[in-house]
Amino acid sequence: MDFKFADEEEAFREEVRQWLKKEIPQRWIELDPGIWEETEESWALSRQFQRKLGQKGWIAPAYPKEYGGLEMSHTKRLILAEELAYSGAPIGIEVEITVNWVTPTIMLYGTEKQKKDYVTRVAKGDLIFCLGYSEPDAGSDLAALQTRVVEDADEYVINGQKTWCSYGHYADYCWLAARTDPDVPKHKGISMFVVDMKTPGITVRPLINILNRHSFNEVFFDDVRIPKDNLVGEKNMGWYQLAMALDFERSSIGTAAINQRIIEELVQYAKETKCNGGTLADDPLIRNELAGVAVENEVLRMMCYRIAWMYSKGLHPSYESSMSMLFGSELIRRLGNVGMRILGPYGQLDVGSKWAVLNARIMRMYLSSISMGVGGGSNEIQRNIIAMRGLGLPRQ
Amino acid sequence: MDLGLSEEQEMLRTSARDFLQKECPKQLVKQLDESDEGYSPELWRKMAELGWMGLVLPEEYGGSGGSFLDLVVLLEEMGYNILPGPFFSTVVLGGLSILAAGNEEQKKEFLPKVANGEIILTLALTEPSAKYDAASVKTKAVARNGEYVINGTKLFILDANVADYLLCVARTKEGVKPEDGITIFLVDAKSPGVKCTLLKTLARDKQCEIIFDNVNVPKDNVLGEVDRGWPVVESILQKAAVAKCAEMVGGAQASLEMAVSYAKERVQFNRPIGSFQAIQHYCANMVTDVDGSRFVTYRAAWKVSEGIPATMDVAVAKAWTSEAYGRVTLLGHQIFGAIGFTMDHDMHLYYRRAKAGEIMFGDGDFQRAVVAQELGL
Numbered sequence: 001m002d003f004k005f006a007d008e009e010e011a012f013r014e015e016v017r018q019w020l021k022k023e024i025p026q027r028w029i030e031l032d033p034g035i036w037e038e039t040e041e042s043w044a045l046s047r048q049f050q051r052k053l054g055q056k057g058w059i060a061p062a063y064p065k066e067y068g069g070l071e072m073s074h075t076k077r078l079i080l081a082e083e084l085a086y087s088g089a090p091i092g093i094e095v096e097i098t099v100n101w102v103t104p105t106i107m108l109y110g111t112e113k114q115k116k117d118y119v120t121r122v123a124k125g126d127l128i129f130c131l132g133y134s135e136p137d138a139g140s141d142l143a144a145l146q147t148r149v150v151e152d153a154d155e156y157v158i159n160g161q162k163t164w165c166s167y168g169h170y171a172d173y174c175w176l177a178a179r180t181d182p183d184v185p186k187h188k189g190i191s192m193f194v195v196d197m198k199t200p201g202i203t204v205r206p207l208i209n210i211l212n213r214h215s216f217n218e219v220f221f222d223d224v225r226i227p228k229d230n231l232v233g234e235k236n237m238g239w240y241q242l243a244m245a246l247d248f249e250r251s252s253i254g255t256a257a258i259n260q261r262i263i264e265e266l267v268q269y270a271k272e273t274k275c276n277g278g279t280l281a282d283d284p285l286i287r288n289e290l291a292g293v294a295v296e297n298e299v300l301r302m303m304c305y306r307i308a309w310m311y312s313k314g315l316h317p318s319y320e321s322s323m324s325m326l327f328g329s330e331l332i333r334r335l336g337n338v339g340m341r342i343l344g345p346y347g348q349l350d351v352g353s354k355w356a357v358l359n360a361r362i363m364r365m366y367l368s369s370i371s372m373g374v375g376g377g378s379n380e381i382q383r384n385i386i387a388m389r390g391l392g393l394p395r396q
Numbered sequence: 397m398d399l400g401l402s403e404e405q406e407m408l409r410t411s412a413r414d415f416l417q418k419e420c421p422k423q424l425v426k427q428l429d430e431s432d433e434g435y436s437p438e439l440w441r442k443m444a445e446l447g448w449m450g451l452v453l454p455e456e457y458g459g460s461g462g463s464f465l466d467l468v469v470l471l472e473e474m475g476y477n478i479l480p481g482p483f484f485s486t487v488v489l490g491g492l493s494i495l496a497a498g499n500e501e502q503k504k505e506f507l508p509k510v511a512n513g514e515i516i517l518t519l520a521l522t523e524p525s526a527k528y529d530a531a532s533v534k535t536k537a538v539a540r541n542g543e544y545v546i547n548g549t550k551l552f553i554l555d556a557n558v559a560d561y562l563l564c565v566a567r568t569k570e571g572v573k574p575e576d577g578i579t580i581f582l583v584d585a586k587s588p589g590v591k592c593t594l595l596k597t598l599a600r601d602k603q604c605e606i607i608f609d610n611v612n613v614p615k616d617n618v619l620g621e622v623d624r625g626w627p628v629v630e631s632i633l634q635k636a637a638v639a640k641c642a643e644m645v646g647g648a649q650a651s652l653e654m655a656v657s658y659a660k661e662r663v664q665f666n667r668p669i670g671s672f673q674a675i676q677h678y679c680a681n682m683v684t685d686v687d688g689s690r691f692v693t694y695r696a697a698w699k700v701s702e703g704i705p706a707t708m709d710v711a712v713a714k715a716w717t718s719e720a721y722g723r724v725t726l727l728g729h730q731i732f733g734a735i736g737f738t739m740d741h742d743m744h745l746y747y748r749r750a751k752a753g754e755i756m757f758g759d760g761d762f763q764r765a766v767v768a769q770e771l772g773l
């Protein structure tokens with residue numbers, strides 16, 4: 001056992017830090033968009049930044065060299081993810097989706113041409129995918145999806161509706177799960193497609209999230225025609241490929257670093273805020289709350305480290321990723337609550353209010369954190385996975 | 397013992413529920429949340445016509461002589477439906493305070509206007525320290541030429557943006573104890589030197605900063621006794637805390653009902669999600685929190701209504717209900733999944749208010765400190 005990072009890894013951490021110090025745009029820091037709060041301006045800034053990151057090979061560092069990656073070790077990948085998260089760099093769920101959900105599946109199941117077309121460009125930071133999974137009647141029960149794809153000569157024709165499609169209004173391509181055979185059990189008739197979002201027949205309609213921002217969309221497909229080449233993997237085998245993709249996603253290893261940053265801000269706030277002749281930091285209740293979330297965050301960090309370690313041993317995490325996602329989402333909600341409690345009435349103040357503190361980041365997190373146990377597979381589904389896949393508990 | 401509502405209270409509840417459902421649909425709630433005023437003058441007038449503003453005021457002042465418990469029934473319905481606007485500030489924080497501490501002349505002047513919906517009141521107590529204790533009152537009122545001159549900053553003042561009068565809590569004397577030397581003033585909100593700034597908040601309720609810059613107030617506008625205002629403030633805070641609990645119980649009840657009915661309707665994996673034990677347990681937790689909150693709140697309200705000392709009961713109710721409402725609304729969100737994460741949906745209206753209600757008039761930590769004291773610790 002060895003929890004120490006090697007000297008070379010520590011040096012890499014320092015290199016990343018220095019680079020980020022230089023490259024994170026000042027304007028981005030001013031805008032300070034939280035999760036699901038992107039605007040056109042912030043999106044443009046983040047895409048610019050992500051291209052630079054791509055030039056360094058740091059968008060998809062673990063990918064094979066032939067597809068634009070660096071074949072970076074999993075430990076270094078972890079370090080990079082931590083530093084990106086901690087620094088608040090302009091890289092969000094859109095990259096997580098693209099790099100950790102979509103392209104790994106293309107790499108596993110795609111043709112050589114698809115790999116060259118998509119994976120390489122993703123690695124450069126040139127492409128963003130949105131996820132066309134959920135439908136009004138297919139959320140947790142994703143296999144119930146109804147969006148239909150039929151063959152017509154040398155094309156596929158798509159009809160149907162997707163919903164909750166995050167960044168659908170910005171993305172270049174949609175990673176679409178659709179039904180190609182309606183006459184077989186539901187898991188057996190699903191296929192995966194890459195769809196250019198500029199294809200005629202696609203309508204993207206905004207949904208406004210509870211931060212009062214436009215982050216997700218309904219996407220309508222009305223006789224949308226795509227080339228046959230855009231099927232990824234085997235027809236009707238999409239469900240099984242998709243299950244793989246979900247596992248990749250669940251390992252979002254940067255969360256502990258984001259939390260760390262918030263905890264540090266709260267500690268600083270407690271130390272600076274006068275109260276009863278001392279500071280808030282003297283209050284045993286507040287010390288206890290902050291220490292509590294700090295403890296939980298270390299637990300989360302170790303869960304994330306375990307996942308990186310498993311990858312480095314060539315193992316494939318499954319329920320372990322569900323566990324860290326579940327724990328992480330609940331922790332961020334608790335952290336939101338602890339933050340609100342520490343800030344007291346000040347915590348309620350929104351951006352732009354005179355008297356707002358920490359740029360209303362805690363309040364915004366208090367709202368956005370609700371989505372954490374829902375999107376990407378709800379906490380209940382994660383628990384089912386841990387219990388059934390992880391512990392072998394019976395389904396019936 | 398009888399833990400139930402009287403026949404009249406049941407009637408009040410039913411009529412309030414029907415009225416609010418009809419007159420204050422969620423579309424209007426959202427519109428008012430986004431507006432700067434935060435209330436609908438038309439709806440306000442209709443409420444006055446129903447006698448709601450005068451519900452707890454004696455008949456001689458234009459009210460109908462109801463009890464505090466009656467008011468609690470009404471507030472629960474306001475929390476249930478969500479009613480944006482200055483009812484709480486005007487009636488609970490303003491009206492009841494004038495009734496309790498005002499002299500005959502003040503009661504005659506203000507209360508009938510409260511009862512018929514003519515004026516909006518609020519309490520200007522908290523300051524940048526954001527605390528509900530006497531030591532935090534730093535705003536100063538100095539007697540000069542037969543008047544008082546007020547200087548200071550008040551913060552997180554509910555509905556001050558639309559208030560006609562502010563019940564401003566100010567320090568008139570530096571006493572040995574912080575509780576000494578506090579006086580309440582009825583300040584015309586349009587007085588020169590009063591500057592009100594609306595703050596944007598999580599619950600989109602209308603909280604304000606008020607700066608008092610050499611504001612002159614006639615001596616006659618002292619509410620209660622000079623230098624002896626703190627016990628009045630304490631009693632307002634006690635009523636306000638219970639009243640807030642009542643609102644929260646209503647909101648929690650509505651959240652529960654929304655979530656349970658969705659759990660019955662929403663089908664995934666060919667069955668209603670409410671058939672999954674995970675969801676059933678959530679619903680069970682929710683109803684446990686709602687019922688638990690309701691009866692500690694009712695007991696506190698009953699004691700306040702009967703004039704029985706209720707420090708412990710109020711603190712218990714507020715400590716529990718504050719946090720229970722938060723848990724209930726979070727579970728509600730969990731059950732709704734992505735659809736609850738939209739502005740169009742109603743769940744977030746409750747989730748936001750749960751946090752605001754928790755903070756207002758002392759959060760769980762604050763109230764548990766009171767309980768500890770009451771336990772003799």
Ligand SMILES: Cc1cc2nc3c(=O)[nH]c(=O)nc-3n(C[C@H](O)[C@H](O)[C@H](O)COP(=O)(O)OP(=O)(O)OC[C@H]3O[C@@H](n4cnc5c(N)ncnc54)[C@H](O)[C@@H]3O)c2cc1C
Nearest residue numbers: 131133134139140164165166371375378380672730733734
């Ligand atoms: C902010 C945000 C962004 C999103 N972005 C995208 C996106 O880009 N692309 C995309 O395709 N989707 C996206 N989603 C949708 C997301 O994948 C779904 O919300 C998720 O799969 C849950 O589906 P649902 O919301 O329909 O809830 P439902 O599946 O209807 O679930 C409702 C409740 O029932 C519970 N439940 C369901 N089944 C079970 C069960 N078997 N056992 C126990 N409990 C159960 C759920 O856990 C939940 O509590 C996003 C969601 C959010 C909130």
